[in-house]
Amino acid sequence: MAEHLTVRHASGQGVEDISLRVAAGEFVVITGRIGSGKSTLVRGLLGLIPHQAGDIRWNGVTVEDPASFLVPPRSAYTAQIPNLFSDTLAENVLSGASEEALERALRLAVLDRDLHELPRGLETPVGARGVKLSGGQIQRAAVARMLARPAELLVFDDVSSALDARTEAQLWEGLGRELGSACLVVSHRRAALLRADRIIVLSAGRKVAEGQLSELLRTSPEMRELWEEGQA
């Protein structure tokens, strides 16, 4: 879906000449150190920041305006620091999706266990004027919102602040079991790396390795270091 993509911030930093593909149903992890360009790459890919060179494609066809095209039912995204609207938790998760989707979305996002702690459960007002949720709860609510409507491609930018390692493994396993969507996941966690069909390793804005975990652990020093430092 990206061919030779270059995305630079005003500072000049960013990612250079990255090509990546995600096939239907595939689970692809983008990993790398802090500041290696993982968020810049997914934000550029989704058209949330402009790219300076390269091409974004969907089923082989160039996408002229990714920001308006890569939305449900094609693609959905959870940002590293998402926002909730000033409304109830239920409305934030549903925002127009069907009620039947709610229970599954809450369960898959591992938010169901938090509901009894909230003063009014799903009817608790959240967002700027509502009850203050933890950073993890906000991120899980955003994941639940993403899962409440079908999308062929789910993009997660680092959910590790929302989920402990075991719960993150549960999320990836649940997605695999219950949804057929392709996943593009930014993560440094072993839970994600172990689940990955393919891993893309970034370093200083460049793709330095790509492949399956076992192969990368043999061939990529950067992957080996990341794995050994892994906090999972």
Ligand SMILES: Nc1ncnc2c1ncn2[C@@H]1O[C@H](COP(=O)(O)OP(=O)(O)OP(=O)(O)O)[C@@H](O)[C@H]1O
């Ligand atoms: N909005 C911005 N404006 C200017 N430079 C930025 C901006 N966001 C990121 N950068 C720079 O671009 C480079 C890549 O950052 P990016 O956030 O994509 O890395 P990352 O791998 O996602 O890191 P993290 O693990 O912290 O999320 C870094 O050098 C960073 O300082």
